[in-house]
Amino acid sequence: xxxIPALPLTGYAGWQLLQRTDAAQRNxxxxxxxxxxxxxxxxxxxxxxxxxxxxxxxxxLLKVALGAFGLDDKQTHRAYIRKxxxxxxxxxxxFANKISDPSFAKLAAAFGYGDLAGTNVRLSDFASKxxxxxVTRQYxxxxxxxxxxxxxxxxxxxxxxNYTSGSSLSVQWFKLMGNKPLRQIxxxxxxxxxxxxxxxxVDRQQRLFREGAKRLLGTDDPAALxxxxxxxxxxxxxxxxxxxxxxxxxxxxxxxALTLMQNAASAWQNILNLSRR
Numbered sequence: 001x002x003x004i005p006a007l008p009l010t011g012y013a014g015w016q017l018l019q020r021t022d023a024a025q026r027n028x029x030x031x032x033x034x035x036x037x038x039x040x041x042x043x044x045x046x047x048x049x050x051x052x053x054x055x056x057x058x059x060x061l062l063k064v065a066l067g068a069f070g071l072d073d074k075q076t077h078r079a080y081i082r083k084x085x086x087x088x089x090x091x092x093x094x095f096a097n098k099i100s101d102p103s104f105a106k107l108a109a110a111f112g113y114g115d116l117a118g119t120n121v122r123l124s125d126f127a128s129k130x131x132x133x134x135v136t137r138q139y140x141x142x143x144x145x146x147x148x149x150x151x152x153x154x155x156x157x158x159x160x161x162n163y164t165s166g167s168s169l170s171v172q173w174f175k176l177m178g179n180k181p182l183r184q185i186x187x188x189x190x191x192x193x194x195x196x197x198x199x200x201x202v203d204r205q206q207r208l209f210r211e212g213a214k215r216l217l218g219t220d221d222p223a224a225l226x227x228x229x230x231x232x233x234x235x236x237x238x239x240x241x242x243x244x245x246x247x248x249x250x251x252x253x254x255x256x257a258l259t260l261m262q263n264a265a266s267a268w269q270n271i272l273n274l275s276r277r
Contacts, residue, residue, distance in 0.1 A: 003029045007146045012239035015153055018143070029139045038064055039135065043127040050121060052085035052113040068133035069107045070155070070181070072141070081107075088114025100178030149242050153235050156185040160225045172222045173206050188241040189234035190216055 005025055009017050018025075029035065042064040049055040056062055056078045066074055066081070074081055087094040089109040096108040110130065112120040120126050136158065144151025159182055165172055176182050187196055190212030199205050210220035216237065217230050224230055 002034075003032050003142055005029075005143045005146055007143065007150060010147065010149075011243045012236055014147070015150065015235060015239060018150055018154075026139055029142060030135055035135060035138060039131045042131055042134070046127050046130070047122045050119055052082050052111075055085065055111070055113075055121075056082045064134045065107070065111070065130065067137055068130045069103045069110070070137055071103055071107065072137075084108050085111055085113045088112065090115045100174075102175050102179060149239065152181055152185050153238070155181045156235065157231055160231050163223065163226050165221075165223045169210070169221060170206065173209055173220075174202070176222060177202075177205060177209060185234065185238050186212075189238035191237060191241075 005018075006021065007014060007018060038060065041060050045058070046055075046061055046065075049058060049061055055065060059075070062078075062081070063072075063075060066072055071081075084096045084099075084104050085108055087096065087108070089096050089105045091097070094105075094108065094114065096105040099105070108114065110120065112118060140151045140154045140158075143154060159179075167175075176186060183197075186192075186209065187194075190209065192208050192212050196205055196208055199208075213220045213222075213224075216233060217224060225234070
């Protein structure tokens with residue numbers, strides 16, 4: 001039986017409940033036979049893929065490699081991925097560095113096929129790190145199958161907790177803006193106008209993001225987003241705007257169902273509390 005996450009509540013209340021049950025739900029997901037089979041195959045065979053061509057040719061290895069970086073939908077774009085891997089990430093003009101989504105550069109850097117030191121696939125901890133990242137991403141995808149906003153929030157929290165800077169503020173903001181899942185959270189979480197993405201002047205878009213950050217957080221330095229209180233503040237705003245857009249209320253279709261879900265969630269939480277005693 002495939003894993004179905006328990007997400008009985010929506011909005012920020014649902015997010016808080018997910019945070020309290022996250023460890024238990026992840027553990028349940030990781031024990032699933034399919035995910036265990038995929039991870040076992042990757043760990044047993046990735047060291048043999050010492051060239052980008054070998055990795056791209058093995059569908060099972062490629063699935064885990066791309067999934068670890070949130071690039072699941074690129075599995076059929078083999079020539080594209082091969083170019084990303086072969087050129088590496090060290091050269092400023094490498095193909096991966098020209099793509100607005102930074103996930104490609106992270107993929108290229110992690111595998112190192114096109115870098116001076118050579119590939120990393122035979123390092124002792126490489127397989128475990130990639131497999132762990134894959135499991136995390138797949139768990140988030142499973143959550144997203146039930147509630148996409150929760151998946152986006154999980155991704156945002158993880159990415160921001162591990163955020164590293166090293167470039168100018170403008171470059172950092174452009175990278176955040178180019179990462180679609182992060183951008184979806186930031187646009188709503190920072191209170192930006194819904195038409196922000198349709199503005200053709202990307203410099204103006206960047207100004208809106210930075211102004212929103214200053215207004216909400218008191219700083220436009222993306223590195224500040226690593227702080228738990230800032231992550232929480234942005235997610236509070238994000239979920240508030242999500243709920244406002246949906247507009248559930250006593251006269252709204254589905255409100256009664258939502259109330260039943262909330263009552264069920266309360267009962268479920270009581271059971272969880274009892275199990276911990």
